[in-house]
Every structure is written in C-alpha cells, then in structure tokens.
Amino acid sequence: MGLSGNTKPNNNKHEGKIMKIAFIKTFLNPKQVYTHSVTFDYLIASLLRSPLGGIIETKICFSPGEVIDYKPDIVCCSTATEAFMRMQEFAVMIKKEVDCVMLLGGTHITAVPQTLPDIFDIAVIGEAEQTIVDLLTCIHNKTSYKEIPGLAYKENGELKITEKRKYMKMDDLPIPVYKDIKYEKSGAVPILTTRGCVNICSHCSEQRIWRPFRVLSSEKLVDVMETHYKQSGKTSFLYLDDISFYNLKRVQSIRDILKERGLLGKLRVTKGAINSELVTEPIVVILKELGLKLIGFGLESACPEILEKYKMGRVKVSDFVNCMKLLGKYKIRNGASTVWGYPGETLDNMKETRDFLYEWNGKNSFYTFEQYVCQPLPGSDLWDMLFEQGKLSYDMDFSKIQIKPDYTKDDWFYANEDNVPRETFVKFIQEVSKELKKIRKETKGKANG
C-alpha cells in the first residue's frame, strides 16, 4: 500500500478499488481478547458516514493470522500500555506477510507518542473519529497527510507530532456501528455515554487523553439505546464510561426520556460507573429505576494518607461509606477497586485499607472489592514522577505495567520496594484476596448492612 506522507506515492494499487481495513486490539489477559470494543465501532461508523463509506470494507480481527488471511490495505492497531509490546510483535508478523499501511492508536500511544516503534507507519493521537477519515482520504488520494492534526510519524528517524486534534461534541459523533459484536454472557450492549472524567487522580491517565469531560446528551443516549434495541432486540445495556452518573439532573433526564418513549423498565442499564463523592440517595433511587445491578467506583485506598495521594484530597473515606451504604440499601452491587502499592505506602497503611475491606465485605454480600497493583500509566502524574526519578523510560518493557499481574511471577513493575518488599506485598495481597473470597461466601445472599 502506498503512503504519501513524503511527496512521492509508492504505487497506485487502490485506484478505483475497495480499500480493505482490518482492526485489531491486543490484550495480555486471554479472557479479554473477545470483549467487545467500542473503539472500532466508532471508527467504522465514522468512516461509513464519510465520503469514504462507499469504497471501504472493514473487518475486526482477533489474531494476526486473521489479519493476514484478510489481506487488508490498512491495518488499524489499538492497544493499552500492558499489551503494547505484543501489538508490536503482531505488527511485525503482519507486515512480513501483507503489503499494508500499519496504523497505531489508543491510550498508550496517545500518552507517550515518543514510544512509536518503526513498524508502524503512522500513529493517531487522541480522539480519532475525524482524524481517521482525513488520514484515509489522504492515503486513498495519495496526497500528503503531514498537516493533518492528531498524528505522529517518523521522518528520517525523527518523530513528528502534528497539531493537537480538537475534540468533537459527543452528539456530533456517529452512532457506533456494532460490527461483529460478541455480546457479554449477559447479552448486554456496551455503550459509551461520556468521554473523560470529572476528576483528576494522580495514578490515572484520563486527564491527558480525554480532557475536558464531555457527555452525550440524554436524548442522543436514549436514541443510541433505542436504535440498538430496534436492530437487535437487546434490552440490556452496560455503560462503559469512567463516570456515567455524575449528577441528579443527568439520571433524571435519562429516566424521564425513557419514560416518555415508553421504554422505562423495558430497556435497562445494568452496569455503570460513579464517583463515590457525588452519590446521593435521590440518584441511587433513580439508578434502581433504570435497572442498575452493578456500579463500579474507584476506592483505591481506605487509608486517608494514601487516599490523599491518589485523589488529591477530593475524596474522603466517609464518601465511600456513604456510597456503599446507599448502594447496599437499594441492593445494587458495588464493584469497588482497591489499588495497592502507591510509592511511599507502608504495610500499616495497607493494613488500614485491608481492615476496611474486611469490615465492609463482611456486612453485606453487595459489597465487592477488586484488587489492583498501583502502576504508572503513561499520561498520569505518577508516570511523570517515576519517569523523572529515572525508574521508567520510553524504551522500557511496557508489558511490565500490569495492574492485575500474575502474582506467581515477578515480571511486573513494582514501585514500592523501599517501603514494602515485593515478597511481603504479594503475600499480603494474596491473603487479602483469599479472605475476601471467604467472607463473600459467608455473606452470600445477605443484603443488610
């Protein structure tokens, strides 16, 4: 496939021809490989509604072999940090067999374009619905892509980053095309109702990738649900956002529009995310009406000293207590994520969080806690801090940045060795996970708290 970033196109293979585009994501956890990704649904929808719509063919692939068999002209690769090295391996395998333009996008390369490997022809930085249309139009027409905002590419070995791409209004985004959707066991349809987050946390990369916080209007959101329902008959939806329910007005308007259209109770939102400090009883009452079964929120740490480091003083342990009590009262299961090993965290700090988890897990089977290791995700303040300390680099092995590692191995990055040795840390988390499992078994079905 010819590229015209430089002045001369390589060949004319595509004139008057269909442009075949393969999409592929990489994962470290084999269980996640088939989770449906709205990333590609948005990109495909954007291409289809553009003038390129009539001349493209798309395929979502799950392995390099599938891409090779498809023989695409363009390969769209997407990855988070932990599977970035795997994505490179896949790209090498594909490029060996197929003459194609290899594109890379997603959270990792957006946060650290400095890590762009040579195997990729061009990286797309940040929100890409318009960028992909502009870029593929240039590739198709064999004109230069060098001035398109939102790109990174190499020229004579030097990294070039074009002007930042402006974000679109969420209502101007296309309704995602659910291409080759593989539903979760529950059959729920994944949808995105917001982009970004209302907060900034030191361990999170959202501030660099998706700021400012934007929302799909409630009207458009219900349109998306209704469109999908009419097409597929599916009645259950899961909101994939970092934060889905950020104030009372929002949940009221979603509820009211569903009601006006006779869809309340028929179309159900079964999963979504909140920020504990924003939860009030009137919000939870409506979440119950919407059908919520599981709400996720970031607990991170129940030790005030460490929590302050994550959430920069914005959230108190009392906010978690309030949030969990309210969710428990309305029998909505919470999936709160705990993050262990912030640089400087002591074993005593960890014990404080552990005791909180045991106490709350013991009260009610609706309180559940996920365990993660604190990792410097590129784009976060934590990444910047450890990078400046020389503990990270752009050519490091990024597959070490695992927030849910295999504890039997030591192939993951650990930032808190000085305070809690890795061995003690691992033993501690394993014990906590085991105990929480035991407590959950004992409280199964118990819903008062």
Ligand code: B12
């Ligand atoms: C839903 C979700 C999941 C789901 C589904 C993932 C999937 N199948 O796509 C599950 C639960 C499986 C998951 C798993 C993980 N996740 Co996750 N996940 C999310 C979440 C909340 C939404 C993802 C999403 O759909 N976004 C909306 C789409 C439209 O955005 P997007 O994917 O970034 O794509 C846009 C652009 O980036 C660009 N683009 C992306 N790729 C490409 C490729 C090309 C070629 C082009 C042109 C453009 C392009 O175009 C899109 C449209 O604008 C994000 C947070 C977020 N707000 O994005 C975290 C997030 C992506 N996850 C994160 C993490 C850490 C993980 C896990 C490591 C957790 C774990 N150990 O289990 C794994 C890693 C999985 C992996 N290898 O990708 C981090 C990644 C940070 C990082 N630098 O690595 C994020 C950013 C959350 C956070 N704030 O920390 N995740």
Ligand code: SF4
């Ligand atoms: S950790 Fe959660 S609350 Fe904090 S900025 Fe990231 S998405 Fe928002």
